[in-house]
Amino acid sequence: MKKSVELKKVLVTGGAGFIGSNLVLTLQERHPQAWIVVADDFRSGNFKNLVDFRGDVAGMDVSRMDWRAQFGLERFDAIFHEASITDTTEHDQRLQVHDNVEGFRRALEFARPTKTPVVYASSAATYGIGGAAVNVEDQPPKPANVYAFSKMILDNIAREQARRVSAWRIVGVRYFNVYGPREAHKGAAASMIYQLAQQIRAGKRPRVFKSGEQKRDFVYVKDVVEATLLGLNAPNGVYHAGSGHARSFNDVIAALQAQLGTRLETEYFNNPYPFYQPHTEADLSRSRARLGYAPKFSLEDGVRDYFKSGFLTL
Numbered sequence: 001m002k003k004s005v006e007l008k009k010v011l012v013t014g015g016a017g018f019i020g021s022n023l024v025l026t027l028q029e030r031h032p033q034a035w036i037v038v039a040d041d042f043r044s045g046n047f048k049n050l051v052d053f054r055g056d057v058a059g060m061d062v063s064r065m066d067w068r069a070q071f072g073l074e075r076f077d078a079i080f081h082e083a084s085i086t087d088t089t090e091h092d093q094r095l096q097v098h099d100n101v102e103g104f105r106r107a108l109e110f111a112r113p114t115k116t117p118v119v120y121a122s123s124a125a126t127y128g129i130g131g132a133a134v135n136v137e138d139q140p141p142k143p144a145n146v147y148a149f150s151k152m153i154l155d156n157i158a159r160e161q162a163r164r165v166s167a168w169r170i171v172g173v174r175y176f177n178v179y180g181p182r183e184a185h186k187g188a189a190a191s192m193i194y195q196l197a198q199q200i201r202a203g204k205r206p207r208v209f210k211s212g213e214q215k216r217d218f219v220y221v222k223d224v225v226e227a228t229l230l231g232l233n234a235p236n237g238v239y240h241a242g243s244g245h246a247r248s249f250n251d252v253i254a255a256l257q258a259q260l261g262t263r264l265e266t267e268y269f270n271n272p273y274p275f276y277q278p279h280t281e282a283d284l285s286r287s288r289a290r291l292g293y294a295p296k297f298s299l300e301d302g303v304r305d306y307f308k309s310g311f312l313t314l
C-alpha cells in the first residue's frame with residue numbers, strides 16, 4: 001500500500017473471517033502504531049484467525065448493532081467492510097438480504113457525518129451465470145442467488161451514496177474466487193483449492209463437477225488484501241480483485257498434485273447447483289489504471305505459497 005495515508009485508527013468488520021483476518025494482520029504489520037478494531041459476531045469467523053492480533057474486538061452483529069452507541073464519537077481513519085454471510089448456498093432471503101445489506105447501510109450511516117473512507121467487499125458472484133466472456137466492472141449484474149443479489153444491492157447503495165455526498169470515499173473491491181491461509185473455518189464454503197487439497201491429502205481421489213473444465217478466476221488472498229488496501233487511495237467506484245486469468249478445476253488439481261507429489265485420478269460428478277458460475281475472469285484494466293493493482297500470484301505461485309504458509313497442511 002502507498003504509505004501516503006497514515007492510519008491511526010481503523011475498523012475492520014468481518015475481521016475474524018478469512019479475508020478480514022488477513023487484512024487485519026497486514027494492517028497491523030504495516031501500521032504498527034495503528035489501533036485496529038474488529039467488529040465481528042463470529043457466525044462464520046473464528047478467533048483462531050486472530051491469535052496474533054493486538055487490537056480490539058467488538059463481538060457484534062453489524063446489521064443490528066447501534067454503531068453510535070458502540071463507538072460513540074470515535075473517529076476512524078478508515079472502515080474496511082468485510083462482514084457478510086458468505087455461504088452462497090444459504091437461501092434464506094430474509095436473512096441474507098437483511099444482514100448483508102443492513103450491515104453495510106449502518107456502516108455507511110456511521111461513516112457519513114465524518115466522511116470516513118469506506119472500502120467494502122463486493123463480489124464477482126453479482127455477474128451470475130454468463131458465458132465465457134471476460135468480466136468487466138460495468139457489465140449489468142445478473143445475480144443468480146440471494147447472496148449475489150445482496151452484494152448487488154451493496155454496489156447500488158455505494159454508487160448512490162457516493163453520488164449524493166461529495167468528497168466521501170466509498171470504494172468497492174470486487175473479489176473473484178479467493179483462496180489462501182485462514183479459510184479453513186469456512187468448511188464447505190472454503191475455496192475449491194482448500195477442499196481439493198484436503199481430499200488429496202487424505203488420499204482420496206479429487207472430486208469435481210463434470211468435466212472439470214469450468215473456469216474460475218482464482219485469486220490468492222495476499223493479492224486481494226493489496227487490492228483492498230489500495231481502495232483507500234482510489235477514486236470512488238468498484239474495482240476487480242482477481243488474478244486476471246480463468247483457470248479450470250483440472251488446472252487446480254494439477255497444481256495441487258504437483259505440490260503434493262501425487263497422481264490421483266480425478267472423479268467427475270454431476271453439478272447439483274443450477275446457479276453455479278461456469279466461467280469467471282476479471283478484466284483488470286480499470287484496477288490496474290485507477291487502483292494501481294498488480295496481482296503477483298499465478299495459480300501455481302499462490303498454491304505454492306499457500307503450502308509454504310503451513311495453513312493447507314494443518
Ligand SMILES: NC(=O)c1ccc[n+]([C@@H]2O[C@H](COP(=O)([O-])OP(=O)(O)OC[C@H]3O[C@@H](n4cnc5c(N)ncnc54)[C@H](O)[C@@H]3O)[C@@H](O)[C@H]2O)c1
Binds near residue numbers: 046099
Ligand atoms: N472468499 C471469497 O472468495 C469471496 C469472494 C467474493 C466476495 N467475498 C466477500 O469478502 C468478504 C469476506 O469473506 P470471507 O471469504 O473472508 O468469508 P468469512 O465468512 O470468512 O468472513 C466473513 C466474516 O464476517 C462475519 N460476519 C458475517 N455477518 C456478520 C454480521 N452481520 N455482523 C458481524 N460480523 C459478521 C463472519 O463471522 C466472518 O468472520 C465478504 O463480504 C464476502 O462476501 C469473498
